[in-house]
Amino acid sequence: MDGSGLNQSSKKHKLNEEQGIVDGNSKCLENLPEEILRYIISLLPTNDAVRTSILCKRWEYLWTSIPNLGFKIGSKAKRTLFMNFVERVLLLHDSSDIKQFTLDCDVLHDGNASRIKAWISSAIRHNVQELVFNLNISEEKFSLPRCLFTCVTLTKLRFNFDIPCVLKLPPTIYFTNLKLLTVRNVTFSDDYSTQKLFSGLPVLEEMFLEACIWVNLTAVSISSPKLHCLCIIDDEQNSDDEDGCQVMIFGPGLKRFTYYGPLCNDYCLNNSCSLERVVIDVCDPGKTARQVAYRMYRLLSGLSTVKKLKLSSGAVEVLNYAAELLPHVPMFNNVMHLEFDGGPTHLDRLALSKILEKFPCLNTLEFPEGIDLSVNCKNADGILDPVPPCFLSHLRCIEVYCYAEGLNQLSAIKNLLKNAVALDKIVISSDNHFALDFEKQLVEFPRGSKTCKFIIY
Numbered sequence: 075m076d077g078s079g080l081n082q083s084s085k086k087h088k089l090n091e092e093q094g095i096v097d098g099n100s101k102c103l104e105n106l107p108e109e110i111l112r113y114i115i116s117l118l119p120t121n122d123a124v125r126t127s128i129l130c131k132r133w134e135y136l137w138t139s140i141p142n143l144g145f146k147i148g149s150k151a152k153r154t155l156f157m158n159f160v161e162r163v164l165l166l167h168d169s170s171d172i173k174q175f176t177l178d179c180d181v182l183h184d185g186n187a188s189r190i191k192a193w194i195s196s197a198i199r200h201n202v203q204e205l206v207f208n209l210n211i212s213e214e215k216f217s218l219p220r221c222l223f224t225c226v227t228l229t230k231l232r233f234n235f236d237i238p239c240v241l242k243l244p245p246t247i248y249f250t251n252l253k254l255l256t257v258r259n260v261t262f263s264d265d266y267s268t269q270k271l272f273s274g275l276p277v278l279e280e281m282f283l284e285a286c287i288w289v290n291l292t293a294v295s296i297s298s299p300k301l302h303c304l305c306i307i308d309d310e311q312n313s314d315d316e317d318g319c320q321v322m323i324f325g326p327g328l329k330r331f332t333y334y335g336p337l338c339n340d341y342c343l344n345n346s347c348s349l350e351r352v353v354i355d356v357c358d359p360g361k362t363a364r365q366v367a368y369r370m371y372r373l374l375s376g377l378s379t380v381k382k383l384k385l386s387s388g389a390v391e392v393l394n395y396a397a398e399l400l401p402h403v404p405m406f407n408n409v410m411h412l413e414f415d416g417g418p419t420h421l422d423r424l425a426l427s428k429i430l431e432k433f434p435c436l437n438t439l440e441f442p443e444g445i446d447l448s449v450n451c452k453n454a455d456g457i458l459d460p461v462p463p464c465f466l467s468h469l470r471c472i473e474v475y476c477y478a479e480g481l482n483q484l485s486a487i488k489n490l491l492k493n494a495v496a497l498d499k500i501v502i503s504s505d506n507h508f509a510l511d512f513e514k515q516l517v518e519f520p521r522g523s524k525t526c527k528f529i530i531y
Contacts, residue, residue, distance in 0.1 A: 308335025386416030
């Protein structure tokens with residue numbers, strides 16, 4: 075036999091061998107129990123799961139019982155194909171439950187809103203547990219099927235509109251088992267329907283309200299005995315809204331509370347004795363600075379039992395617009411870790427020094443975006459006078475990020491070192507390399523605590 079014949083024989087043998095491996099793998103896959111095959115298919119994106127129906131006769135309808143369905147429109151030119159595909163999948167889905175239903179698509183004037191509602195209703199008939207909507211709407215008002223708001227199997231609900239939208243709510247709202255609710259870009263337009271929504275969540279554990287607009291509302295309350303996490307992110311475009319709404323939050327089990335925004339509403343926490351961590355980030359209050367200062371004071375008044383607190387520099391700074399309130403800010407006896415974020419913190423401002431007096435048991439003080447002195451500071455040595463009580467007894471660690479090697483920043487650090495007589499260590503960090511003389515100045519600053527160690531990196 076010549077060389078070419080041997081070569082062809084070798085190639086044929088290799089192909090047969092590879093084909094045998096493929097056939098062997100296929101047979102192994104085909105021999106798997108149907109339950110395992112269904113599980114494997116359920117791990118695929120919905121489009122791919124449906125495509126498995128062409129593999130062989132046995133696989134033709136395996137996908138019809140997958141518990142997780144996700145649909146996202148690709149090209150707008152293929153909208154009709156997309157909508158027909160969703161309806162086909164839901165129509166052929168067997169009687170088994172749908173665990174998760176995710177929908178990401180447009181809602182247009184051409185009547186597809188009614189089709190979208192029909193899809194949601196179909197998922198609810200299949201005892202859906204988690205619903206996720208990301209809808210690009212073309213109208214300012216939208217309604218969801220009434221059956222959604224009384225669905226007993228639903229445990230997680232997330233709906234997100236691309237622009238602010240008035241969500242028309244039905245007269246009856248009661249989510250028996252809903253534990254997580256995320257709402258984005260929804261306009262709450264009246265007290266009654268908004269209160270119906272917040273009152274129909276008996277076992278809710280987590281709530282996220284993002285970029286929602288509160289208009290024509292006077293007062294509403296958020297109350298759920300099992301609520302342990304609440305996050306509210308207000309849009310900055312509402313910063314000049316002088317009216318606002320009073321939002322009463324009753325959370326006996328609330329552990330984490332987060333707020334970002336211009337404090338366009340009056341948020342008041344009541345019965346919040348379980349609070350562990352709170353984050354408050356207030357942006358530029360605009361023309362309503364004094365009103366926002368009063369709102370900030372009332373918000374702080376309901377947080378006195380918290381254990382760990384993070385305040386933005388704006389949240390502290392706004393209190394300077396109503397300095398008469400500073401003596402009445404409550405004591406935070408449980409806080410051992412305090413962090414100031416959202417830009418360099420001006421150590422010489424009245425509100426900061428008065429706020430620090432309210433943390434008698436503070437152990438760690440952190441400035442992750444640096445400290446500074448105001449441009450109009452005239453007496454750098456006279457700040458922090460009187461010295462906050464925690465500086466004399468409990469404060470053991472200060473962490474400062476150095477954004478630049480400025481003199482004002484050096485003066486601020488110098489004041490911290492001088493007044494913190496119980497300090498064990500001060501940690502100075504930066505993304506830039508310190509100049510030797512800058513580092514030398516830091517280390518040579520007089521320290522109120524003889525045992526204080528410098529950690530620089």
